[in-house]
Amino acid sequence: MRKLLFAVSTALAVGLVAPVTATASSPQQDLEEFRAYFYNKFPNVPKNDFINGVYSIDKDSRVQWENMEEFPVYEDSVAKGEELFNTPFANGKTYADCLKGGGIGTRQMYPYFDSDTGSIVTLEESINKCRTDNGEKPLKYKKGPIAEISAYIAFTSRGNKFNIKIPDDERALAQYEQGKKQYYMKRGQLNLSCADCHYTNSGSQARSEILSPSLGHVTGFPVFRHQKWGELGTLHRRLGGCNANIRAKPFKAQGDEYKALEYFLSYMSNGLEVNGPSSRK
């Protein structure tokens, strides 16, 4: 009996540690395992509903949130984003001229791997590249105009399915692996990983906060957080917040670390619909 218990607990421990060290699995295998874990953990959640973050798994806050979404607070921001998107730069060019596919309806392809430069390109970075290529100053990455433009592009992409590609290129795979490592690695004085809170313990409560599943984590960004921000913020702003909470030094918004992490997280949401921007309590 004792032996049996011991064997079971070792198996459990190995199971928990496995995703950290398993590098042999392909992104496609990772994705299947990742989804299956959440489908299995939350069997009553319709598969596309994971795009709604914590509201996909918590009935009580779901009702309040649905009321919130009826008169979306981010409406003004989307309108501002549209205006910014359509306002020509000093040289007469617009975002539509320089963003891939004209920008509209393209949220689902970000971030992508650029085989010319070997780097990951996010939507916010593309917006700024558009600006600097046309002689404008770059925008700050966490909030304000960049979040508004990003919100507008997300809004025009609603319903499109995330389709992140990891081409058969060592450099792309290396960044995917880097993002995956970030996700499973314990960090900070409190020694927690993203996976500790949003995978293994998703659905549990930290104080009164129910921890959202990582499946669908990126689909609703940028988000308008009522209590904490009172405004719209980008995904990288949110990642910085989660890192600060565990007393880890946040990485730079749009730095290599969060770009790789976004690549991993977005790939894990492949097949789910874009529903940004969204409101959060």
Next chain:
Amino acid sequence: MNIRLISSAASVVALLGVFASPVVFSASHGDMLAEGQRLAFDRKLGNCLTCHMIAGGDSAGNLGPPLIAMKARFPDKKVLRAQIWDSNVKNPASAMPPFGRHNILTEKQIDLVTDYIHSL
């Protein structure tokens, strides 16, 4: 800079003085437990309530098991202290912060928290 150093050295001495003074030795067992509870509940210190239900604590989370009947589960107080000092020894994947190993709490604070938790 120097002044800071001196004054922090002075406060360490003062603190040591307090701990060594008869006031603390005569502090009741109850006061010590109350201090342990304060450390365990404080959001900037133990913040155990983030993850554990503890009698008398508000808005507790449930990442970890409720902390009840601790003497039955931890007849040896040293084992309890070890769990709080570094949960990763027993379970490398534990989501519980290693309060001692990562200097989240001081050794003295861990003693106080251990005594309090053991009393539950």
